[in-house]
Amino acid sequence: MNLKLFVWRQKGPNSQGKLEQLEAKNISPDMSFLEMLDEVNEDLIKQGKETIAFDHDCREGICGTCSQIINGIPHGGQERTTTCQLHMRKFKDGDSIYIEPWRAKAFPLVKDLIVDRGALDRIIQAGGYMSNHTGGSADGNAVLIPKPDAEVAMDAAECIGCGACVAACPNGSAMLFTAAKVTQLAMLPQGKIEAAKRVCLMTEQMLKEGFGNCGNHYECQAACPKGIKVSFIAKLNREFMKASV
Amino acid sequence: MILDGKSPSGPLSQKWSKYCQDMKLVNPSNKRKYNIIVVGTGLAGASAAATLGELGYNVESFCYQDSPRRAHSIAAQGGINAAKNYNNDGDSIYRLFYDTIKGGDFRSRESNVYRLAEISGNIIDQCVASGVPFARDYAGYLETRSFGGAQVSRTFFSRGQTGQQLLLGAYSALSRQVKLGTVKLHPRTEMLDLVVVDGEAKGITVRDMVTGQISSYAGDAVCLCTGGYINVYFLSTNAQGCSVTAGYRAYKKGAFFANPCYTQIHPTCIPVTGEHQSKLTLMSESLRNDGRIWVPKKKGDKRPFNEIPEADRDYYLERKYPSYGNLAPRDISSRAAKEACDEGRGVGPTGYGVYLDFADSIKRLGEDTIRARYGNLFEMYERITDENGYKQPMRIYPAAHYAMGGLWVDYNLMSNLPGLFVLGEANFSDHGANRLGASALMQGLGDGYFVIPNTISSYLVSTKPGKVKLDHPEFKKSQEEVSTMTKKLLSINGKRSPKEFWRDLGKVMWNNVGMARSEQSLKEAINKIPEIREEFWKNVKVVGSGTELNQELEKAGRIADFLEFGELLARDALHRNESCGGHFRTEYQTAEGEAKRDDANYCYVGAWGYKGADKEPELHKEPLTFETLHLAERSYK
Numbered sequence: 001m002n003l004k005l006f007v008w009r010q011k012g013p014n015s016q017g018k019l020e021q022l023e024a025k026n027i028s029p030d031m032s033f034l035e036m037l038d039e040v041n042e043d044l045i046k047q048g049k050e051t052i053a054f055d056h057d058c059r060e061g062i063c064g065t066c067s068q069i070i071n072g073i074p075h076g077g078q079e080r081t082t083t084c085q086l087h088m089r090k091f092k093d094g095d096s097i098y099i100e101p102w103r104a105k106a107f108p109l110v111k112d113l114i115v116d117r118g119a120l121d122r123i124i125q126a127g128g129y130m131s132n133h134t135g136g137s138a139d140g141n142a143v144l145i146p147k148p149d150a151e152v153a154m155d156a157a158e159c160i161g162c163g164a165c166v167a168a169c170p171n172g173s174a175m176l177f178t179a180a181k182v183t184q185l186a187m188l189p190q191g192k193i194e195a196a197k198r199v200c201l202m203t204e205q206m207l208k209e210g211f212g213n214c215g216n217h218y219e220c221q222a223a224c225p226k227g228i229k230v231s232f233i234a235k236l237n238r239e240f241m242k243a244s245v
Numbered sequence: 246m247i248l249d250g251k252s253p254s255g256p257l258s259q260k261w262s263k264y265c266q267d268m269k270l271v272n273p274s275n276k277r278k279y280n281i282i283v284v285g286t287g288l289a290g291a292s293a294a295a296t297l298g299e300l301g302y303n304v305e306s307f308c309y310q311d312s313p314r315r316a317h318s319i320a321a322q323g324g325i326n327a328a329k330n331y332n333n334d335g336d337s338i339y340r341l342f343y344d345t346i347k348g349g350d351f352r353s354r355e356s357n358v359y360r361l362a363e364i365s366g367n368i369i370d371q372c373v374a375s376g377v378p379f380a381r382d383y384a385g386y387l388e389t390r391s392f393g394g395a396q397v398s399r400t401f402f403s404r405g406q407t408g409q410q411l412l413l414g415a416y417s418a419l420s421r422q423v424k425l426g427t428v429k430l431h432p433r434t435e436m437l438d439l440v441v442v443d444g445e446a447k448g449i450t451v452r453d454m455v456t457g458q459i460s461s462y463a464g465d466a467v468c469l470c471t472g473g474y475i476n477v478y479f480l481s482t483n484a485q486g487c488s489v490t491a492g493y494r495a496y497k498k499g500a501f502f503a504n505p506c507y508t509q510i511h512p513t514c515i516p517v518t519g520e521h522q523s524k525l526t527l528m529s530e531s532l533r534n535d536g537r538i539w540v541p542k543k544k545g546d547k548r549p550f551n552e553i554p555e556a557d558r559d560y561y562l563e564r565k566y567p568s569y570g571n572l573a574p575r576d577i578s579s580r581a582a583k584e585a586c587d588e589g590r591g592v593g594p595t596g597y598g599v600y601l602d603f604a605d606s607i608k609r610l611g612e613d614t615i616r617a618r619y620g621n622l623f624e625m626y627e628r629i630t631d632e633n634g635y636k637q638p639m640r641i642y643p644a645a646h647y648a649m650g651g652l653w654v655d656y657n658l659m660s661n662l663p664g665l666f667v668l669g670e671a672n673f674s675d676h677g678a679n680r681l682g683a684s685a686l687m688q689g690l691g692d693g694y695f696v697i698p699n700t701i702s703s704y705l706v707s708t709k710p711g712k713v714k715l716d717h718p719e720f721k722k723s724q725e726e727v728s729t730m731t732k733k734l735l736s737i738n739g740k741r742s743p744k745e746f747w748r749d750l751g752k753v754m755w756n757n758v759g760m761a762r763s764e765q766s767l768k769e770a771i772n773k774i775p776e777i778r779e780e781f782w783k784n785v786k787v788v789g790s791g792t793e794l795n796q797e798l799e800k801a802g803r804i805a806d807f808l809e810f811g812e813l814l815a816r817d818a819l820h821r822n823e824s825c826g827g828h829f830r831t832e833y834q835t836a837e838g839e840a841k842r843d844d845a846n847y848c849y850v851g852a853w854g855y856k857g858a859d860k861e862p863e864l865h866k867e868p869l870t871f872e873t874l875h876l877a878e879r880s881y882k
Contacts (some may be wrong), residue, residue: 032472038523045788053796056464057317058319062406063315063484064407080514085625116311120433121314124416127421127424129375130375132371132375137370144386145381184378
C-alpha cells in the first residue's frame with residue numbers, strides 16, 4: 001500500500017518545526033510502523049536528504065524508547081500497543097498519517113520526533129527506590145508477600161516509562177507514571193517503611209519538573225501501552241494524604 | 246601466549262570465600278578518590294555502578310539510550326535461575342554449577358561457574374529487597390518454573406517480564422546513588438574508544454549523541470558492561486542499538502576477544518516475514534513448559550494444522566530427547582528445528598517455521614491457566630502475526646539471540662589489559678559454548694552486585710588514584726582517531742545506505758556462520774566479508790553532519806565494526822575443528838547428528854589479539870582444566 005505521511009521535522013530545540021509531507025510507498029501490511037519509517041528513511045537517503053530522527057530500540061514493546069503521536073494519539077491508538085508493535089495492517093492504502101513527537105512542557109524537543117524525557121528519571125531519582133544496600137538481604141522467603149499484593153505491585157511495575165501518559169494528558173501530567181512506581185513499592189512490605197517519605201519526594205519532583213496535575217480525564221490510561229490503570233492515581237493520592245496527616 | 250585465568254587454589258567450593266578473605270581492601274576514606282567508569286546500564290552495568298557508588302567510589306555511568314532504564318536487559322522475559330531448592334526437588338549449588346557447565350558443553354571455567362551458582366541465591370534476596378515483584382504463590386512464597394537444560398524448577402520470574410523487573414530494580418538502586426551524588430549519569434553518550442596508557446585502561450572516548458561532541462573521560466578503572474554482539478547477524482532478538490563497538494574498539498586497543506564463535510540461536514522466535522524485517526521477536530523459552538513442538542511427518546505436507554492427524558505429526562524433540570523433551574537446551578532445539586525445515590517439513594508461508602502447540606495444555610489446564618502463565622506472550626504474538634495462539638499453534642523459528650563469547654577476562658573479571666573489567670554478556674566467562682535459559686540475568690546481576698565490588702579492589706589497591714589525567718597525550722590521540730573515523734564516514738557520500746551493508750553482512754553470517762558451519766562455508770565467509778567491508782568504505786552514504794544528533798552516523802560506526810568483527814567470528818569458527826554447544830561444525834558430528842567435541846585438542850578458550858588492520862589476529866589459549874567434573878559427552882536423551 002501507499003501512504004501519505006505528515007511528519008514533524010525540527011532541527012533542534014530552538015529551531016522552528018513544521019509538518020513535512022512525505023510518501024511511503026510499497027508498504028507491506030506485515031511491517032511494523034517503525035519498519036515503515038525505516039523504508040521512508042532509506043528513500044530519503046537515496047535522495048541525499050536527512051532521515052527522520054525518531055527514538056526506538058528494542059522494537060518489542062518493552063524498553064519504552066519509541067514515542068510518537070500517530071494521528072493525534074500517543075502510540076497510535078491500538079490497545080496496549082507501543083509504536084514499535086503497531087503494524088501496518090491497521091492502516092489502509094491511501095491513508096494520510098500524521099506523526100508528531102510527545103508534546104509536553106516537561107519534555108523539551110531534541111530533534112524531529114525525539115524529546116528529552118530526563119524528567120521521568122529525575123522523579124525516580126527523587127525517591128523511587130528502596131534504600132537497601134547490596135548484600136545482607138534476608139532470604140527471599142523471609143518476608144512473605146500475599147499473592148494479591150504481589151500481583152497489584154506487578155501490575156503497577158509493568159510501566160515502561162515511555163511517557164505516553166504525559167503526552168496524552170491535556171495537563172501534561174506525569175501522575176500515572178509517578179503513581180505506578182509509588183504503588184508498586186507501597187504494596188510490598190519492604191517498601192512500606194519509606195512509603196511516606198517516598199511519595200512526598202516524588203510528587204515534589206514531579207511538580208518541579210513542570211508536569212501538570214491530574215484533571216481526571218483518564219486519557220493516560222487510554223494511551224498507556226501497558227494498561228496501567230488510573231486507580232493507581234487514587235492510590236498515589238491516598239499515599240500522599242497518609243503521608244501528610 | 247598461554248593465558249592464566251587466575252582461579253584461586255583450593256577446593257572448588259571454597260575458592261570464592263577464600264578469595265574474599267584474602268583480598269586486599271581499599272580504605273573507605275580513599276574510595277572516593279577513585280574514579281570508575283562504567284559503560285552500559287543493563288543488568289551488569291546498572292548493578293555494578295550502583296554497588297560501586299554505594300561502596301563510596303566515584304562512578305561515571307554511560308549509556309547510549311536516553312535513559313539507563315532502557316538497556317536491552319529489559320527485554321529478557323522468562324526468568325532468573327537460582328539454586329534455592331525452595332521446591333525440595335533436589336537442587337543445590339553443585340547441581341546448578343553442573344547443569345551450567347554441561348549446558349555450556351564443557352567449555353567454561355569451572356571456578357567462575359561455581360562462584361556464579363554460589364551467589365545465585367543472594368541475587369534473588371537482593372532483588373526481593375529492592376522491590377522486584379517476583380511471582381508468589383497463595384501462601385506468599387516465591388514461585389519458580391522450569392527452563393531448558395534443567396530437571397529442577399529453579400527459575401524465578403515476574404510474569405513474562407523478568408528482565409524488565411530486574412533491570413528496573415537495578416535502575417532504582419542506580420537512581421538512588423545518583424541522588425546521593427556517588428554516580429554521575431551520561432545518557433545518550435556512546436563509547437567509541439578505550440584509552441590505554443602504559444598498557445593499562447585509563448579512560449574512554451565518547452561521542453555526545455545530541456551535540457556530536459567528542460570528548461574523553463579519565464578513570465582509575467573501566468568496566469565494560471556493553472552487552473553482546475549478536476546483531477552481527479543483522480536480524481536478531483537484540484535491540485537496534487546493540488553493537489560490538491565498545492568491546493571491539495577495546496580489542497583494537499589490546500584486549501583479547503575470546504570465543505567469538507560461540508553464538509546462541511534461540512529456538513522460539515517469530516519467523517521472518519520479508520526483506521523489510523528490522524528485528525526478530527523472541528517468545529520466552531518458558532513457553533516450552535506447556536507448548537509442544539511439532540512439524541508434519543511428511544515432506545511438503547501443506548495441510549492446515551487442524552487437518553493433520555496425530556499420527557502424521559512429528560513431535561521431534563520429544564522423540565529424540567525423551568528425558569528432556571521440549572525442554573532440551575537451546576542449541577539442540579534450534580538445530581533440530583533447522584533440520585526439520587531443511588528437510589522440507591517446515592510450516593508457514595516461507596517453510597521456515599515449526600509449530601509450538603498449546604492445544605494439549607489448554608485441554609489439560611484450561612485456557613485461563615495458560616493465559617495467566619503466558620498471557621502477555623500470546624498478546625505479543627497476536628500483535629505481530631495477527632494469529633491467536635490459543636486457537637491455533639504458534640509458528641516459531643530460531644533467531645540469533647545471545648553471544649556467549651566476549652572479551653577475555655580472568656577470575657577477577659579483568660581483561661588482559663589491567664584496569665579493564667568486563668561484565669555480563671560482554672565477557673566470555675560463564676556460559677561456555679551454550680548458555681542455558683535464565684542464566685544471563687543471573688550472570689549480569691551476579692557480576693555487578695557481588696563479583697566486581699570485591700574483585701575491583703584487588704586491582705585498585707595496586708594503583709594510585711588519579712594516576713593518569715585528561716591532559717595525557719593518549720586522550721588527545723584517541724579523540725583524533727575517533728574524529729577521523731567520523732569524518733571519513735561522512736565524507737564517502739556513496740550510493741548505498743549503511744543498513745544495506747549491514748543486511749549484506751547479516752546474510753553471509755546467517756548462511757555461512759549460523760546454526761551449522763563447515764570449513765567451506767567459513768572460508769567463503771572469510772572471503773566475502775572483506776569484500777563487503779571494502780565496498781562499505783567506498784560506497785556508503787551517511788547523510789547529515791557530525792555535529793548534531795545523527796542516527797545514520799551512529800549506525801554506520803557500529804556497522805563498520807561489525808564488518809571487521811564478523812570476519813574474526815568466522816576465523817574463530819574455522820579454527821575450532823570440533824562441534825560444541827552453539828558452535829556446530831557439520832564435519833564434526835556423531836552418527837546421530839549430535840555435536841562432537843574434541844577434548845584432546847580444543848579444550849581451551851580461544852582468545853584473539855589484534856595485530857593491525859589487514860593482519861591476521863593472533864590466537865592465545867587458556868587451557869580449561871576440570872578439577873571437579875569429568876569431561877563427558879553431553880546427552881539430553
